[in-house]
Amino acid sequence: MAPVGDFEASELLGLEQDACRAVLVDLSKDVCGSSREELEFKSFSDCAYLTSKALGIQVRLMAADLGRACVDVVFLYNEGDGFSQYSAGPLPEGLQWTQHSKDVVLMLGEPSDKYGGGRFRAVGISYETLGLDIQFRESNWNDEKNPMAFISIFPRLDPSHGLCEMCGKRASFRCGLCKERCYCSSKCQKADWTKHQTDCPGFLEKKATLAALRCQDELMLPRCQQLSQKLLPVLSEVVLDSMD
Ligand SMILES: [Zn+2]
Ligand SMILES: [Zn+2]
Numbered sequence: 001m002a003p004v005g006d007f008e009a010s011e012l013l014g015l016e017q018d019a020c021r022a023v024l025v026d027l028s029k030d031v032c033g034s035s036r037e038e039l040e041f042k043s044f045s046d047c048a049y050l051t052s053k054a055l056g057i058q059v060r061l062m063a064a065d066l067g068r069a070c071v072d073v074v075f076l077y078n079e080g081d082g083f084s085q086y087s088a089g090p091l092p093e094g095l096q097w098t099q100h101s102k103d104v105v106l107m108l109g110e111p112s113d114k115y116g117g118g119r120f121r122a123v124g125i126s127y128e129t130l131g132l133d134i135q136f137r138e139s140n141w142n143d144e145k146n147p148m149a150f151i152s153i154f155p156r157l158d159p160s161h162g163l164c165e166m167c168g169k170r171a172s173f174r175c176g177l178c179k180e181r182c183y184c185s186s187k188c189q190k191a192d193w194t195k196h197q198t199d200c201p202g203f204l205e206k207k208a209t210l211a212a213l214r215c216q217d218e219l220m221l222p223r224c225q226q227l228s229q230k231l232l233p234v235l236s237e238v239v240l241d242s243m244d
Contacts, residue, residue, distance in 0.1 A: 008090075009074050009088070009089055011023075024057065027088050028055050032055065039052050053082050055086065058075040060073040076153070078097050095148075097148060100145040101144060101148075108127055110168075111127055112128045122138060123138070123140070123141055128157040131153055132152065132153060135148070135152070136149055167184060173186070178200045
């Protein structure tokens with residue numbers, strides 16, 4: 001196997017097909033010592049794949065108009081299924097092909113998502129803020145020595161947008177009072193509420209309004225009393241809004 005070079009596979013993200021092809025041809029000369037490029041190109045209705053099995057790389061090109069499609073995922077393969085082990089550069093986040101499922105979680109922490117498993121599907125884990133999915137070979141979640149099959153690299157998700165404040169999973173809800181803080185579930189929102197109610201702008205504003213109304217208690221007109229009663233439940237329970 002050729003020595004690991006200094007190529008960063010994430011550099012392929014965003015490239016158009018021709019530019020990506022040129023990079024892969026250059027790489028295969030460096031890594032495989034061959035001038036004859038053997039890139040496979042497969043096109044589907046909504047995306048296309050460019051593959052170099054010798055390099056252990058596959059990219060997905062995605063766009064409405066395939067002529068101007070750009071790379072949105074880079075797959076780096078471990079040896080097998082006709083693929084050589086990817087070795088043109090370091091693996092992302094300092095990962096090594098010799099590592100197993102348990103080593104990966106020890107290194108990168110709890111994943112933001114898990115998929116696969118069951119009787120037939122191999123398991124995989126996601127780190128959305130790192131822009132990484134790691135697909136393993138075997139389907140058993142309890143297998144701590146599950147070898148990596150391939151790594152998918154995609155644009156990193158900004159942790160301040162669209163990820164749960166509590167657990168880092170993809171969020172589908174926002175705090176209904178400030179519309180700022182994101183959560184994956186009402187469970188996570190409730191767990192965060194003790195902390196968030198001290199800095200939620202929406203909550204603090206409503207609390208201030210209510211306090212002002214209470215100060216005027218003696219002079220309170222019926223309409224203010226009504227408003228006060230409408231605000232009370234808001235303060236005693238958390239409100240969850242859908243993000244869309
Ligand atoms: Zn969560
Ligand atoms: Zn809030």
